[in-house]
Amino acid sequence: MAAEADELKALHEFAVELAGAAMRTIAASRPEPATAGTKADAADWVTPFDREVERLTRDEIGRRFPGHRVVGEEYGAGDGDGFTWYVDPIDGTTNFVHGLPWSSYSLAGFDEDGVAVGVVADPARGEILSAVRGGGAFADGLPVSCRQVDSLAGEVLLTEWSKNRPWPGMYTVLTEVSDRFGATRIMGSCALALASVGAGRAAGALIPGRYNLWDVAAGALIAREGGALVHGRDGVSGGVPEDGILAAAPGVADEIWQLWRAAA
Structure with a gap:
């Protein structure tokens, strides 16, 4: 069933907590191509930190919400039904491996009405962007909004x-x-x-x-x-x-x- 407003608020706060923990792990990591691996092809990088962050996310969701299901890039779909979390522990692993400051942690929670909560953490900026369905978007807890423009010029x-x-x-x-x-x-x-x-x-x-x-x-x-x-x-x-x-x-x-x- 669809989550109620109070439940969505709590799930959003939980997701922000997970993003903060993931961001700290990623920011403290120092990967390099020589110690990273690949998956589907030579351009599809993966590091031990991708797997560590996803394990930490799965473990904490399992501890707080044992009935929730987790689907992740590194470990696939877990057990459970109803509320489902989709996690990409490091989106932009190629940048991460090469030390370029544009990668992120992404986590979205789905109920029967679709995406209910979402967080995208930017380790390079030390910032968490987040949203709750019907409740707005935030950067480190402060409301944000899209640009008010009517032309692509200069955008x-x-x-x-x-x-x-x-x-x-x-x-x-x-x-x-x-x-x-x-x-x-x-x-x-x-x-x-x-x-x-x-x-x-x-x-x-x-x-x-x-x-x-x-x-x-x-x-x-x-x-x-x-x-x-x-x-x-x-x-x-x-x-x-x-x-x-x-x-x-x-x-x-x-x-x-x-x-x-x-x-x-």
């Missing part, structure tokens, strides 16, 4: 590769944004890109490539609760689209979506 659109390759129409979209005097950035963490829209740091984030729920669910909730519109390929979505996702300030959301649709 930033974030995107990501599809794995390590361009997604269909990517170069066309980036060129069109540039022609409108907007800037584009490919930073390396889907979760942090989407959450940055809700925090008002980018006009939009477009992630059309392959992803899992743990990559985008928390960031999408933070964007939406910050006032952004969330689109799938077929239009505005109230959930987490499976066919690509755009989160953008209302004044430019349709323009970016039209560029994406025309280029695909």
Whole structure:
């Protein structure tokens, strides 16, 4: 069943606690390519710290909410039913391995009505972006909101590769944004890109490539609760689209979506 408002508030506070613990572990870690491994291919990095953070998250959820289910990037789906947590212990592991300061911890909790709470922690900034369904978006507990703009000129659109390759129409979209005097950035963490829209740091984030729920669910909730519109390929979505996702300030959301649709 769907969580009540008081329960959502408690789950949000719990998620923020988990994000803080994860952020401290990640910030204290010093990975390097020589000691990291790979999974599906040579561009798919994993470190012992990815696994450590996910284990810590799973252990704490199991201790506090033994009936909850956890689905994570490193250890897959656990047992349980009802409320489900999706965790990416380090989104942007390539950056993390190479010492680049753009990676994140992402955790989203789902009930029968969809994403209920979400947190995206940025270890480099020492900051936790979060949201609770119907309750707003926050940066370290303070309310945040998306940008109030009606033009791409001078604004930033974030995107990501599809794995390590361009997604269909990517170069066309980036060129069109540039022609409108907007800037584009490919930073390396889907979760942090989407959450940055809700925090008002980018006009939009477009992630059309392959992803899992743990990559985008928390960031999408933070964007939406910050006032952004969330689109799938077929239009505005109230959930987490499976066919690509755009989160953008209302004044430019349709323009970016039209560029994406025309280029695909």
